Amino acid sequence: MKRNLLMNRLEHLPTLRIQPRQTLTIRYNGKNLRGYAGDTVASLLYGCGERIFSRSLKYRRPRGLYSLDGECSNAMMSVDGWPNTNAETTPARHGMVVTPQNVVGSLEWDPMGWMDHLAFVMPAGFYYKLFHKPARLWPLAIKGIRQAAGLGKLQPEATFDCRCDAIYPNTDVCVVGGGPAGMSAALAAAENGLRVVLLEARPHLGGFCDYRVRAEKGGMPLYQWVGALADEVRATENIRVLTHAPVVGVYPDQRITAFQRGSAADVFDLRYIEIAATSVVVATGCIERPLLFASNDRPGIMQIGCAHRLLHTYGIRPAANAVFSVAHDLGLEAAIDMHDQGVTVHCVADAREDGQDPQMLSALAQRGIPHWRGWVAQVAHGRRQLRGVTLSNLTGTFKKRIGCELLVASAGLTPLTGLVTLAGGALAFDHHTGFFLPQRLPPAVQVCGRIRGLHDPSSLSADGTLAGLRAAADCGLNLNREIARAEAAGAAAPGAVRGSKLAMAPGKGGKAFLCFDEDGTVKHVQQAMAQGFDVPELIKRFTSIGTGPGQGGMPGHNLPLVVAHSQASPDSDPQPTTIRPPLVATPIAAYAGGKHDMAKRTPMHAEQLTAGGRMERVGEWYRARRFGADPGAQDEIIGVRTNVGLLDASTLGKFRIFGPDAVKALQRVYVGDMTRTVPFRTKYAAMCNEDGCVIDDGVVIQTGENDYYITTSTGRAGQTVEWFRYHTRYDSWDYHMVNLTDAFGVINIAGPNARQVLAAVTDADISNEAFAFSTCRDLLLRGDVPVRAMRLGFVGELSYELHVPASYMAAVWQMVETAGQSLGIVHFGLEAQSTLRMEKGHVILGSESEQRTTLHDIGLGFLWCRTKPEAKTVGGAALRHTADQPGRLKLVGFKMEDPRSRAPRDGSPIVDARIRGYVCTARFSHALQEPVGMALVDDDLVRPNTRLGIYEDGCNGTLRHAMVVPMPFYDPKGLRMRM
Amino acid sequence: MALSLTCPICGLRNGYEFRFGGADKGPRPLEEGLTPAQWCAYAHLNTCVAGVQLEWWNHKDGCGTWFVARRDTRSNREVPKEDVQ
Structure with missing residues (x-):
């Protein structure tokens, strides 16, 4: 009955921030509850008659709505599976599922409620002292405590469908707080042509004036005044307003972090914001200080702003009758507004003896609301919800008990100085305001507004303008005249108001x-x-x-x-x-930011998909793993070995390096002797790090005087330019690098019939004599497509690698496909390539090497030129020192003792009495009709015919055995690639 | 996170855009006659100054330049040139 009454919102208030015509429903505790667009979860629940929002951490006491800005855990709930979501700051959305947390039974009847009566065994610091003696009690106690303690439960299997984002705006002035002072500061800075970011924690601008209709500024009710200010702010182009974005931290160089909650209309639900500003204006205002009295946490007790905003912002009459125990004029104003909207206000107890606004006092008197000076709430009554309150005067000599549904309790205001402290400012207690006021400010940080103890709207606006001008001056503008004028205006406006003292009614017992x-x-x-x-x-x-x-x-x-x-x-x-x-x-x-998949696609992505390619994410690229159902890609392998195959190798890193000192840079970075390159002959070369460990391999081709074309492995493409520049940073050499990785695509045509395919698309003479192994030629395909062709042997067959401008790539792919059709050309992918190159004993860095693997360890020591110390090659010194170093893992080839068994799994350890190495890659070889593999093993196991014991997962100690064999396994003389 | 750096080409930018390249230890030593200990000292040992340190930084998300910045390791802030003794 009461609930239905409360469902009705006050629809015609001018200050409403909900849309009474737009309803929405959320699911709460198995019930469907209706609210309105603009509601927070908390206001919706309160509007539907919910009073108990949670159970407290330790005593399991019922807790209700207290503030509306998420300042305490009272309204923490599980929202759509997110535990510990503060209902006060979470906008309600249609279809949301909300459940209360930290409760065993129901919020009304929690069997853990008896914890409240055990408070006497839980004094301050009890967990540091209790259960520690005797010591054996502690493990038991910790179990029980851990079970009962903590807020919210994370479901391990839960997934969160959250659109996260991150932005990093730069600005001249960042204003924190969208109240009257903050908006005035933003406008003052923006009027001087500066870029301003204005951050506001609530979903709308206006601060503490947004819901106030009684007080006035310049003949306008405050809500209209700040509404006009907000309109002006939003209409100013160089002010970027970010609402619902509470500030998280302030760091040196005026770096500010915040996180923003998005509405359904935004492209994000959560957004991390990191602002680099030149100057910061802190206008965070005040929150209310809780009034301390026995059972001051009962549901039904709330702060002034909470009750006032429920009424004016959300159109909810918080209760049918109320008592006020306040210490600030804002409380008197709220009591008057509450009365005018039909709430019976029994009385207003005011902890202050004097200093009230006479207009408010007469308004109270007109309405017949008793105003008791020097009185405060002493005890709240009611077991689960508030039923009444005992008020007393400050000396405790008189008491009066009044029955009520709602107690609006507040001890006064407290400035939000967190930002000032974080920025490096110092605070000092001020006896006039009762505030910790900013005393010493770091450079380029300004404060204004209520945080300085001001209250009058005209002072707030003057103070804000002054702070905005000072912030503009921090940005380098000369505004001495304007600042002097604003200072005079600020001095003329009312100053800081006297604050309330700590007021506690004397009394014993109960929990305050x-x-x-x-x-x-x-x-x-x-x-x-x-x-x-x-x-x-x-x-x-x-x-x-x-x-x-x-x-x-x-x-x-x-x-x-x-x-x-x-x-x-x-x-x-x-x-x-x-x-x-x-x-x-x-x-x-919010910190994790967006999950933007930054994958790259080669120019032949679509063509490979059409051909049945199974694409897989490899590093930053999508690449075809195989073209068919067979995970071993047998047909592809056989196709390449006996006929001809087609591979997209576009992910290779490709660079042009040129200039008079280009060869010096190559000498520095590559371990080989790069002075001995022959134009248009491919030179296989490797790069090491300082430790002599291989980091990259590829080919280097001299294409002109002081002009080179190099390729790197896919994974290194991004760092190569940086690597070259880093290692030549002291030398001021004259050379340039161009990253052509994305500018060129690469097609590899491999197999005994590869020449026939290429011959069908070019008129050039590509006979073995004219275009020999390990040479490079610039050809024209079909007379006009320029390609750079290289004869390489990565898979061990006759093969041509065509480097083609990316825009021609699809056309060349089709050309080659068509030319090979009559031969039955196959597509092959990474899987086939990996088996094919392994049969040849070619390493893939990262598969057959790890961070500590040197060039010597993988048998590529011959690539290192030891006679160029003057080049100061990266890794040269370490290669010299480790050339004959014992105790290193070395790369070997192996075959299984039983040729009919399957290949061991990659990564399996090789053991005898202890671990002696591990299998890098092992595959069934179609050419040899048995499994072959490569392994990194201790250096005493490298001799051929050494027996290796392979320990596979789940083998229960039964080892599989393999024999070390020389590599390559296939075509050891390399005749096939020279055909 | 609070670091901002001044790139000689792009100006003052967010520290996230840069890659650290170690303290400025001077040019590479000559390889000839370099003992393992000397090489190790150059490649791996750092003095870890508590104070202003000259460091190499790369503007990886910008122009790609390697440059030397002066950073106070105690406050994690860049120090202008004239403040270096």
Whole structure:
């Protein structure tokens, strides 16, 4: 009955941020609940009559809506499988599935609720002390504690469908906070032609003025005034507004990180933002300080802003009747608004004796709302939800109990100074405002607005303008005159307002919570202090107050006040605790950013797909693994060995290096002697790192005077230019490199019939005499397609590697395919290529080598020229030192003892009494009709006919045996590739 | 993450765009007569200065230049040339 009443929102308020015509439904705890576009999950639940939102961490006490900005863990729920999602800051979306967490039974009846009565065995720091003696109790206790402790549960099998993104904007001025001061600062900086980024944690601009209709600025109600400001900000082209983007941290050089929640209309759900700014304006404003009294956490107790925004922003009457216990004019204003919207306000207890806005007092009096000066809430009543409250005067001499559904409780305001601290500013306690005010600011950081204790709208706007101008000056503009004028305007506006003191009604018993997240009470602080902890920093650790997901936002100010209040020395000022990023709880997914698959496709991707290619991600490329169902690609292998095959090798790194000093650079980087290249002869060459370990191999072709064409392995293509430049960085050599990897495609035609295929597409003389093995020629195909053809022998057959401009690639592919059709040309992929080259004993770096494998280890030591020390070759010194070094793993070929058995699995260890090496690659060889493989083994096992024991996964100790044999396995004299 | 570097070609840029190339240890030693210990010292040993260090950086996501930057290892910030003693 009550629920139906509450379903009705106040639809005609001018301050509404929901669209009453656009309904949506979410699934909560098995029920379908209706809300409106613009609702957060929390406002939707509250609007549907939900009052208990969670159970607390330690005592399992029921908790309800308290703030609306995610400052505590009260509203943490599991949303679409994401645990610990704060319902207050999560926009409601149609079809969302929301479940409460940290609860065993239901939120109303949690069997773990008895934990609340066990509080006496859980004093501050109990887990440091209890269960440790006797020691054998600890493992048992830790099990129970771990089961009960913690917030939320992650389902290991859950997958999250989240669109994540990341942006890295650069800007002149970054303004944090989209309230009146922040917007004024943004406008002031933007008017001077600077680029501005404005960050606002809430989904809309306006800050604490957005929902206020009573107070005025220049004859306009505040919501209209900030609405006009927001319109102006949005209409300014050089201001980029990022809403729903709380700031996470500030780092040196004015680097600011934030994360943004996207709406359904955005292209992201979560976005990591990293801003590089020249100057930062901090206009984060204030949050409310919780009022401390017994059971101040009962559902039904909320802060002023929470109640006020529920009413004005979301159109929800928070309750039928209410009591206020406040210490700020904002509370009086909320009480008046609440009354005007039909909520019975029994009374407003005001912790202040004086200093109230007389207009508010007369408005209260007009409505017949009692206003009690010097009174505060002492005890909240009700077991699961609030039923009433006992108010008392500050001395505790008078008490009065009032029944109510809602208690709006707030001890005053606290500035959000986290950013200032993180930026390196110092804070000092100010007795007038009761705030920790920014005292010393780092360069290029400005603060303005309520964070400085200001409250009056005209002061906020003047202060914001001044900060915006100062930020513009940080960017190098000369604005002395404007700044002086703004300073005068700021001085003329009302100054910082007097803040409220710590107000606690005297009383014993009950739990007055300082920190909802960690269930930390005033008593815990007193217990910690009784044990000798005297600074907030230590008490924070001992009691864990302020270490929860709220990141110390709420208790951050009350803790130092309570400590100072309880301290023996009466003249000590409160000390703030240290702030660290993240300032708000941030999903890790936000840091991970987008999952943009940056794969590359060769120019023949489509053609290979048509030919039945099974594409596979290899590094950054998509490549055809095989063309058919057979995982061993037998037909492809036989096709290449007996007929002719076609391979897309476009992923090879391809470079042109030229200039007078090009050969010096080659000498530096390649281990071979590059001065002895012959024009248009391919030279196989390798690169090592400083340790003499092979990192790359490829061919080098001299194509002109001081002009070379080189290829690298696929994986190294990206780093090659950087590598050359790094190793010649001290030399100022005159040479240039062009990365042609993507500019050229590569087709490999391989097999005994390869010449017939190539002859069909070119008029050039390609006989073995005219175009011999390991030479290179520039040919024209069909008379006009320029290709660079090389005769290489990677797969061990007669083969031509055609390097073709990428735009011609598809045409050349079709040409070759057509020319080979009558011969029955096959496509072959990586799998076939890997077996074919292995039969030849050719290594693929990374398969047959690892990080510590030197050139000598894989039998390529002959590539190293030891007579060029003057070139200071990279790896040269190490190659010299390791040439005969014992105890290294060496590459050997092997065959199985039983030729009919299958090939061992790649990576299987080779063992005798201990591990002696491992199988790199092993495949069934169709040419030899038995399995062959390559392995890296200890150097005493390299002699032919050495018996190797191979230990495969799941072999239960039964080794398989192989014999070391000389390589290559196939065509040892290399006659076939010279045909 | 907070590092920003000044590329001689592109100007002040986000540190993410650069690759670290080690401290500036001077040109490569002559290979002739280099003992393993000397080679190892050049290739692998670093002084790890707590203070301003000259370092090689590569603007990998920009112009591709290798350049020497002055970085204060204690604050992880670039130090302008004139501040180096």
